[in-house]
Amino acid sequence: MPAVAERWEPRDKRKFFTYLLVELVIMAGTVMLAYYFEYTDTFNVHVQGFFCYDNAYAKPYLGPEESSAIPPALLYALVAGVPTLVIMISETVLFLIQYSSKELDSQEKTMLTGDCCYLNPLVRRTFRFLGVYTFGLFTVDIFVNAGQVVTGNLSPHFLTVCKPNFTALGCQHALRYISHQEACTGNQEDILRARKTFPSKEAALSVYAALYLASYITCTVKAKGTRLAKPVLSLGLMCLAFLTGLNRVAEYRNHWSDVIAGFVIGVAIATFLVVCVVHNFKGKLLLSEDPPQDNMPNAPMMNMSRVESPLEKYIASQETDDEDEPPQSFKERILGFFRWIRGRFGHFEHLQNTRQ
Template sequence: MLYFQLVIMAGTIMLAYYFEYTDTFTVHVQGFFCYDTSYTKPYLGPEESSAVPPILLYAVVAGLPTLLITITETVLFLVQYTSKEFDRSEKIVATGDCCYLNPLVRRTFRFLGVYAFGLFTVDIFVNAGQVVTGNLAPYFLTVCKPNYTALGCQQALRYISHQEACTGNQDDVLRARKTFPSKEAALSIYAALYLAMYVTCTVQAKGTRLAKPVMSLGFMCLAFLTGLNRVAEYRNHWSDVIAGFIIGMAIATFLVVCVVHNFKGKLLLNEDSPAESQPNTAMLNMGHLDSPLEKYIASQVGERFTRQVWQN
């Protein structure tokens, strides 16, 4: 099973790479109306000049969960290790499919692996939506720089659908055709919700009744501010940000609830074994106490069987 999971993870990473860094998938060319005010917002420069540049966003969504989950799992493991109620069998190494892993390492890698898988999945969903829709950014006409005279835009209702209508920088034009849904909103809300659910479900220490919701709401607030920044800088429409929020929240909720089961459950020495051990055969062989009615019926059946035997 481990090798199969690694193949799925590798395939997900490769698909995300092809979406992100190659032109394997052609972006749909969506047309526009002449002088459409929805796409004439000012262009504030490349993504690197944004208040939330891509390098900062990627560093936070990749580094913060890794650091927080690793530290939390280490502290929880050490607390449980020194407690009297800790199962001593948990202190030995856990047997995996191909190697021996400490329960701490195994649990940490499970949560971080699922998180990384979801991160690449969000990227694939977002890129697929951008390629299929080709939705135009609020600043599209600013970077497109169409020649309205040559296009015959004497009438504002004239619809332009051919790609050669733009005379601006082609890289900027291509980027302006990939806004729905917002990748920044999807990645930020995915990381925030995953961490919020992790902290809420995992940390059960005394005195954290208010600390956990404050931390969780802080993560969600940062994601919400990221979406607001995209709209404030005219890089995305409101619909782009909302769609990104929906995708990120849906994937995070699915992975937490259905894959890691709300971060619950006691680690077994072999995770591929059933959650519950087989029932004790001695208990299965134990008789049960019959009721008076059952005893009466059994005696009558026995007497009838004996009578038939003697008659034959």
């Protein structure tokens, strides 16, 4: 008999839509905050000074970000597209495998979300995992942009794009510290970009996407023959993220500290979402075939055999045989229990001798 979805009470329906509204508001606020950090000048970048002829900031400038070996457009496309495709395809395949292995009439194939609509478990799981992943992407972007705005850390090629006039600044020796913003004469956009390197956004986004997707593959795919395939694929994704950070250092676009900080942010956010939010991607693709106990009042109960302890037998015998006697003290009950045990062992030895 197919399981019938239980209709919600009006109060439960209000709670559901309240929770949904709160989540949508949080998601919208996260997207808006990321937008203000990324595309507006609402938050001013901290202007950090530098020493004259500082070799840490005098590396060559290899061109804009688009000329990098891993340009931002390619990185963002991979970070957004690959996990989305993998999760959608995997959830669809797993759902179809489980769906085809069951009888079509043996269970309910939809999940009730309110009195007005029904939601397929495939859609529910896919939207849940992708929604959490998207929220994590914007969260990583906010953390990274906040760190860049607050610190204003200089890139390795800062002096190359800044083009300061060392003679006018009085840089007769390298220990002179320059703190005013007007010291630079180069392109203002390049200078602003060179002041936003800590932590590395590319490193944070790449390791976040790699760890989230690797965790999904490890926790979700349970097919035979994947004992080595899953670790290889997961470690391959982490290796690509690591190479992304190495590329940022090799092209003098970030310091080692910038890349390490980005890795820490990406790993921390991905771990938190996987463990605490999606609970290691646990969840049923379909509803259980067996209806709940509350819906089966006439179902036979399974009797489980249970071994009673000697103390329980003694107490039961005392309650049935000595109901009319006055209550005994704790000491008398303990002594009586041991006498009863000794009598049981004597009876057992008598049976053994009789059999012999």
